Amino acid sequence: xxxxxxxxxxxxxxxxxxxxxxFLAPMAVVALSSLxxxxxxxxxxxxxxxxxxxYHWDVLWVTFRIALATTALCLLIGFPxxxxxxxxxxxxxxxxxxVILIVVPLFTSNIVRSFGWMVLLGRTGLVNQGLMxxxxxxxxxxxxxxxxxxxxxxxxILMPFVxxxxxxxxxxxxxxxxxxxxxxxxxxxRTFWFVTLPLCLPxxxxxxxMVFALAVSAYVTPALLSGGQITVFSMLIFQQYSxxxxxxxxxxxxxxxxxxxxxxxxxxxxxxxxxxxAA
Amino acid sequence: xxxxxxxxxxxxxxAAHRALAEVDLAVEAGEFIALLGPSGCGKTTLLxxxxxxxxxxxxxxxxxxxxxxxxxxxxxxxNTVFQSYALFPHMSVADNVGYGPRRAGAGRREAQERAxxxxxxxxxEEMGTRLPSALSGGQQQRVALARAIVNRPKLLLLxxxxxxxxxxxxxxxxxELKHIQEKLGIAFIFVTHDQEEAMAMADRIVVMNAGRxxxxxxxxxxxxxxxxxxxxxxxxxxxxxxxxxxxPGRARLALGGAELPAASGMxxxxxxPEDIVLIDGSVPDDVATFPGTVEEVLAIGPLTTLFVRCxxxxxxxxxxxxxxxxxxxxxxxxxxxxxxxxxxxxE
Numbered sequence: 001x002x003x004x005x006x007x008x009x010x011x012x013x014x015x016x017x018x019x020x021x022x023f024l025a026p027m028a029v030v031a032l033s034s035l036x037x038x039x040x041x042x043x044x045x046x047x048x049x050x051x052x053x054x055y056h057w058d059v060l061w062v063t064f065r066i067a068l069a070t071t072a073l074c075l076l077i078g079f080p081x082x083x084x085x086x087x088x089x090x091x092x093x094x095x096x097x098x099v100i101l102i103v104v105p106l107f108t109s110n111i112v113r114s115f116g117w118m119v120l121l122g123r124t125g126l127v128n129q130g131l132m133x134x135x136x137x138x139x140x141x142x143x144x145x146x147x148x149x150x151x152x153x154x155x156x157i158l159m160p161f162v163x164x165x166x167x168x169x170x171x172x173x174x175x176x177x178x179x180x181x182x183x184x185x186x187x188x189x190r191t192f193w194f195v196t197l198p199l200c201l202p203x204x205x206x207x208x209x210m211v212f213a214l215a216v217s218a219y220v221t222p223a224l225l226s227g228g229q230i231t232v233f234s235m236l237i238f239q240q241y242s243x244x245x246x247x248x249x250x251x252x253x254x255x256x257x258x259x260x261x262x263x264x265x266x267x268x269x270x271x272x273x274x275x276x277x278a279a
Numbered sequence: 280x281x282x283x284x285x286x287x288x289x290x291x292x293x294a295a296h297r298a299l300a301e302v303d304l305a306v307e308a309g310e311f312i313a314l315l316g317p318s319g320c321g322k323t324t325l326l327x328x329x330x331x332x333x334x335x336x337x338x339x340x341x342x343x344x345x346x347x348x349x350x351x352x353x354x355x356x357x358n359t360v361f362q363s364y365a366l367f368p369h370m371s372v373a374d375n376v377g378y379g380p381r382r383a384g385a386g387r388r389e390a391q392e393r394a395x396x397x398x399x400x401x402x403x404e405e406m407g408t409r410l411p412s413a414l415s416g417g418q419q420q421r422v423a424l425a426r427a428i429v430n431r432p433k434l435l436l437l438x439x440x441x442x443x444x445x446x447x448x449x450x451x452x453x454x455e456l457k458h459i460q461e462k463l464g465i466a467f468i469f470v471t472h473d474q475e476e477a478m479a480m481a482d483r484i485v486v487m488n489a490g491r492x493x494x495x496x497x498x499x500x501x502x503x504x505x506x507x508x509x510x511x512x513x514x515x516x517x518x519x520x521x522x523x524x525x526x527p528g529r530a531r532l533a534l535g536g537a538e539l540p541a542a543s544g545m546x547x548x549x550x551x552p553e554d555i556v557l558i559d560g561s562v563p564d565d566v567a568t569f570p571g572t573v574e575e576v577l578a579i580g581p582l583t584t585l586f587v588r589c590x591x592x593x594x595x596x597x598x599x600x601x602x603x604x605x606x607x608x609x610x611x612x613x614x615x616x617x618x619x620x621x622x623x624x625x626e
Contacts, residue, residue, distance in 0.1 A: 179332055180365035182352040184379035184426070191353075194382065198369050 034251030046252035056236075056253075060260065063233040066147060066222070067215035070154040074211045075204060077155070078162030085163070086170040102160045110157060114224040117153040118144060121225070145229035153221045158214055162207040169203025170196075209265050216261050233257050281343055283308045283433055283466050284329065289338030291324055298324040300490040301338065306468065308433060311460055313481035314470045317513070321490040322470045326436050329468065330359050342434070357434040358427040362442060364419045366411035366426070373398070373407035376426045383430075397425040400459065417448045424456070428463060435460075437469045441476065453479050474514045478502065486510045502551070504622050511549050511624060518555065518594045519547040519624070530623075534589045537567035537618055545623040550616055552584060552597035558615040566615040573612060578604040587614060 037043045050056045081102075089095040105113060120126050121143035128140040143149035173196060181191040219234040226232075233253070240250030284306040291299040299321045306312055314322040327333040329340060331352035340348045347355050358379075367375050374381075377394035385393065398404045401421035411419055420440060427435055440456075441449045457480050460467050471477050477484045478498045486493045486501060486509075494506040505511035511519065522530040522545055530541035532548060539548070558568055571587035571594065578584075583603045585596040594614065596603075606612065 174363065174365065176361050176363050176365035177367060179330075179352070180359070180361060180367070180426075181378070182332075183330060183359045184382065185353050185430070186378075186382045187351075187353050190382060194378075195367060 030251045030254050032251075033247045034249075034255050036248060038248065046249050047256070049249065050252055050256055056256075059231050059233050059236060060257075062147075062230065063216060063257075064260075064264070066150055066154065066232065067212050067218075069147075069151055070158060070215040071208050071212045073151065073155045074159050074162045075208055078159050078207065079166055079200075079204070081159075082163045082167035082170055086167050102163050105157070106160055110220040111224070113157055114153055114221045117149075117156065117221075118224055121149050121152065144225060145227035147230060149225045150222045150230065150232075153225045154215055154218060157221060158211045161210045161214070162204070165203045165207035165210070166200055167203075169200045173199050205268065209268060212268070213261060213265060216257065281341070282306060283310075283343060284468075285339075285341045286325075286329070287339045287341075289325070289328060289335045289340060291321075291328060291333060291335050297490050299328070299335070302490075302492055304485060304492065304495070306434070306466055309464045309466055311457070311467045311480060311482045312469065313477035313484045314468060314487060315472070315474060315477040315484050315513070316487035317472060320487040322472075322487050323438060324490075325487070326359075326438055326468065326470050329434075330357065330436050331355050356432060357436060358430060358432045359436040359438065360420075360423050360427045360440045362438045362440065364411075364423040364440075366419055366422055368411060370410075371407065372403070372409050372411060372414070372422050375411065375422060376407075376429050378426065379430050393429055394425075397429040398422075400428070400462075401425045416443055417452065420444065420452065424459070428459075428465065431463070432465060434466045434468065437467060439470050439472070442471075442473075449476075456480065478514070484514075486513060488513075505549065505624065508547065508624055508626055511547075516552055516595055516597075518550045518552065518592075520550065520592060520594075520621075522546055522548055522623070532567070532618075534569045534592060537569075537616070539618040539621065541623055544625050546626060547624045548621040549624055550594075550621055552595040554616065554620045555594055555596045556615045557585075557596065557598070557603065558613040562615065565619065566617055568613050568615050571612055571614050573606050573608050573610050575608055576604055576606055585612075587612060589614065 034046055035042055035044070037045070085095055085098050089098065122128070123140045123142075125143075127143065128137075131137045131141065132139075143152065177195055177199070178191050181195045182188070186194070217234055218232070219238055222230065222232045223235060223238075234257070237250055237253045237257070240246045240253060244250075282305040284304075286302060286304040288301045288303060289299055290297070290301055302321070302325060304312075304325075314325060316322045324333060328335050331347070331350060331354075334349060338348070339346060342356060366372075367378065370378065373391060373394045375394075376397050377385075377390035380393050381387070381390035395404060395407060398407060401424055403418060403421050403425065406414065406418065406422075411422060414422065420443075423440070437456075441452050444452060453476060456467075456469075469477075469480065478501075481498060483495060484498055484501045485495045488509050494501060494510045496504075501510060501514050505514065505517070508519065511517040521533040522541060523533055524543070525531040525538050528540055528542070529538055530545060530548075531538045541548075556566075558566070562568055569589050571589040573585055574588050574593060575586040576583065577586070578601055581600065583598045583601055585598070585603055585606065587594050587596055596614065
């Protein structure tokens with residue numbers, strides 16, 4: 001059976017048009033404006049301004065450092081959580097409740113959740129009161145306006161992505177594989193290392209890439225928790241678009257962040273792929 | 280010398296369900312044992328207790344002199360071929376087979392050599408570099424076997440390993456498995472619900488039902504002299520002819536006529552379909568005869584089965600080839616049966 005040519009064309013055209021209108025066109029506009037002057041002539045001046053200025057590199061380093069730490073912490077905490085949900089919880093309704101607890105915050109605005117952390121992490125917030133109450137610290141610890149504060153907020157907000165993608169990978173692993181490893185004389189720790197972990201790796205890598213991409217481009221959480229003390233790259237972009245109205249320079253900043261993120265994500269993907277093959 | 284494997288009064292329950300009830304079994308070195316029974320009879324539970332994936336609630340499991348009842352699976356000197364094969368999807372075929380030796384401390388080269396040796400034994404020496412997902416079901420089955428025998432265990436457990444294969448491949452693998460078992464001299468415990476498979480391969484068959492062992496014996500003993508009605512019906516097609524008491528130490532077949540010596544309490548006389556013959560002409564001395572009406576004829580080529588009504592009972596009569604296929608339903612025949620061939624069953 002062959003579909004009429006027009007139907008085929010329509011089927012192909014619809015998604016293409018969608019992608020073009022909502023993804024390609026905005027990107028093209030940003031990229032184009034980053035390469036033009038106010039008068040409309042072509043120029044690389046905006047990029048030169050970014051790349052030859054140490055300040056931008058400093059901000060980039062802070063941005064990527066926070067994003068990497070967020071990714072690492074999300075993996076470190078998210079993996080055991082996913083393990084708990086998939087392997088340890090036997091009671092189905094409790095598992096469902098846990099999944100809902102993890103997913104529901106995603107439906108809440110970032111701003112609300114970040115403000116929540118501002119309240120919790122403040123000088124007289126719940127966290128400091130708790131720490132002092134337990135006698136762990138004499139004076140309140142400063143969280144707001146530090147990278148630690150931003151990190152706490154980011155890890156909290158982005159954790160669900162790791163838990164869900166690792167949990168999904170874990171749930172798909174046939175436990176007979178671990179039985180087979182034990183049957184061949186290999187203890188639980190080494191079975192985890194040689195069988196379970198490599199099979200979760202694709203899930204962990206995709207979760208990590210999502211978290212990293214979201215952390216690098218995050219604006220609300222760092223802006224609210226930094227208290228004006230720390231600048232990440234998305235804040236620079238926001239300034240250019242919202243207060244300076246320099247769409248050319250702002251566009252160049254956006255493209256720079258995008259390209260650097262893509263390079264890192266591609267590298268991570270390669271490493272993940274190689275890890276899976278070598279295991 | 281203690282047996283290779285001894286199982287003493289092993290019991291296992293899952294919540295209210297009693298999966299194993301005081302099971303005893305001894306397996307000698309080099310024996311091929313089939314655990315046969317319907318699904319839910321406890322055969323897989325027993326296998327998982329032997330492998331160490333389940334711990335019995337009561338009883339003891341020993342390998343030679345070592346009590347392994349509570350040993351974890353990775354400390355038991357035996358290997359398993361899993362029903363789903365459980366091949367590691369992220370490793371090549373050779374790495375799958377070499378996994379045991381490699382993790383036990385063998386060098387990369389040595390593990391490779393031993394994997395190749397095991398793969399050669401199952402006829403897959405060319406496939407080492409492939410991923411399991413690139414193999415057919417039958418090939419994956421062989422890889423699972425190679426991986427389980429690479430360490431030359433004394434005991435191999437096989438959990439319905441052929442159930443995912445189509446009938447022809449299955450028949451071929453039965454013969455091949457039997458040859459490999461004889462060649463290596465490894466004791467096999469083979470779980471199956473297919474009685475023909477058990478008959479074709481095993482030295483001894485253990486028939487299980489509802490968590491208990493109904494009978495243990497050679498395929499011939501199980502087939503000719505089933506201990507219970509369940510065994511008679513699960514293995515092959517029995518004709519169970521009710522017995523009526525006929526004086527002390529004697530019983531009469533409910534088909535009318537023949538009397539035979541029988542201990543009291545025996546309720547059925549079993550005759551296999553091939554034990555009943557069509558009488559055409561003279562009757563030998565030791566054969567009891569009774570008239571019947573053909574109800575149905577089922578000819579499948581190598582075998583023709585007649586369903587003949589004799590009084591209240593319908594007897595199955597098996598004949599080689601297509602002989603008897605010409606009998607029309609409704610025609611009357613005379614059946615013959617040697618009372619000596621009958622096997623008496625109490626329940």
